[in-house]
Amino acid sequence: MIETDILIIGAGPTGLFTVFEAGLLKMKCHLIDALPQPGGQCSELYPKKPIYDIPAFPEVLAGDLVDNLMKQIEPFEPGFTLGERADTIEEQEDGTFIVTTNKGTIHKAPVVAIAGGLGSFEPRKPQISNIADYEDKGVVYVIRDPEVYRDQRVVLAGGGDSALDWAIFLADVASEVTLVHRRNEFRGALDSAEKVAELAKAGKINLITEAEVTDIFGEGKVEAVRINHKTQGELIKETDHFIPLFGLLPKLGPIANWGLEIEKNAIKVNNALDYQTNREGIYAIGDVNTYPGKLKLILCGFHEATLMCQSAYKRINPGKKFVMKYTTVGGVTGFDGSHK
Numbered sequence: 001m002i003e004t005d006i007l008i009i010g011a012g013p014t015g016l017f018t019v020f021e022a023g024l025l026k027m028k029c030h031l032i033d034a035l036p037q038p039g040g041q042c043s044e045l046y047p048k049k050p051i052y053d054i055p056a057f058p059e060v061l062a063g064d065l066v067d068n069l070m071k072q073i074e075p076f077e078p079g080f081t082l083g084e085r086a087d088t089i090e091e092q093e094d095g096t097f098i099v100t101t102n103k104g105t106i107h108k109a110p111v112v113a114i115a116g117g118l119g120s121f122e123p124r125k126p127q128i129s130n131i132a133d134y135e136d137k138g139v140v141y142v143i144r145d146p147e148v149y150r151d152q153r154v155v156l157a158g159g160g161d162s163a164l165d166w167a168i169f170l171a172d173v174a175s176e177v178t179l180v181h182r183r184n185e186f187r188g189a190l191d192s193a194e195k196v197a198e199l200a201k202a203g204k205i206n207l208i209t210e211a212e213v214t215d216i217f218g219e220g221k222v223e224a225v226r227i228n229h230k231t232q233g234e235l236i237k238e239t240d241h242f243i244p245l246f247g248l249l250p251k252l253g254p255i256a257n258w259g260l261e262i263e264k265n266a267i268k269v270n271n272a273l274d275y276q277t278n279r280e281g282i283y284a285i286g287d288v289n290t291y292p293g294k295l296k297l298i299l300c301g302f303h304e305a306t307l308m309c310q311s312a313y314k315r316i317n318p319g320k321k322f323v324m325k326y327t328t329v330g331g332v333t334g335f336d337g338s339h340k
């Protein structure tokens with residue numbers, strides 16, 4: 001069991017900055033994220049896009065912002081449970097919470113900060129009736145470790161950046177790469193589409209456009225797929241892996257069943273005070289919450305995280321007072337929070 005002071009659900013910019021603010025008050029944090037890497041929307045949706053409204057950064061790439069946040073929280077040594085979705089929450093008699101992930105990892109904390117953004121991103125799945133039977137048996141929706149595909153046969157499906165980028169990357173790793181896309185044109189970056197076309201010409205990628213994967217076959221694992229071509233009819237392709245990359249759908253997911261007040265897919269909080277939800281000890285900060293005048297911006301998440309930590313401190317240290325000091329006093333690692 002992983003025990004901490006503040007258990008943060010969501011390692012997006014809001015969750016990451018919470019570690020810093022909590023650290024100043026000597027509270028330890030552990031973060032859970034359904035994605036394999038920290039950074040939330042910034043890493044998953046737009047790492048190369050510049051952001052212009054982070055105070056004191058005239059321009060910063062979303063990916064660089066995440067790298068900077070990771071560096072800023074390093075002194076506080078947060079723990080991470082990545083690639084796992086927080087599924088259930090149980091309140092104990094002593095008021096602490098037990099949060100369990102979909103992979104069975106158990107976490108315990110007196111304070112839970114939900115920084116779940118738009119929710120856990122769920123993969124868009126193709127309409128293939130038996131696809132669930134092959135999940136993790138040759139079918140995945142997110143590529144975590146490309147080495148898994150070394151010298152294997154892979155069928156990818158999709159027309160966005162993810163499908164194009166992985167087709168290009170795996171062309172040098174897998175023994176055979178087939179990319180299936182419904183249209184002739186790709187939605188992803190033009191130079192990636194051109195690179196895929198070049199690799200197809202060189203025989204390093206089998207490019208099958210105007211086609212869809214409609215069936216999966218195999219005894220206990222993927223052995224072949226049926227590809228339905230618009231004009232050429234059906235084709236059976238032997239393969240070890242089938243990876244549909246149709247993007248990720250944001251969904252509030254299991255948090256919606258945690259007994260919290262929800263309004264328009266967001267968690268209602270007390271913004272006049274401390275961003276606490278209707279359940280004492282459970283806070284919601286960043287894009288995941290709602291209150292009158294809410295703005296879904298990174299800097300608002302940072303502000304909410306800061307105020308939330310002050311309230312969490314009081315819950316964790318009842319009766320203890322602290323004097324607010326600036327981080328310039330004694331440096332971050334030497335900052336003692338001046339507990340009195």
Ligand code: FAD
Binds near residue numbers: 049301
């Ligand atoms: P998120 O970044 O959404 O992170 C939440 C994390 O929680 C996710 O990683 C998710 O996997 C995880 N999670 C959710 N539920 C669970 C669960 N049950 N278990 C485990 N993990 C879970 N904002 C700006 O301020 N300036 C901009 O210029 C700007 N540009 C943008 C451009 C684009 C294209 C987009 C899509 C957004 C932009 N935004 C911008 C908005 C900004 O990205 C969000 O406000 C910000 O990411 C919110 O941060 P967050 O940490 O609250 O949530």
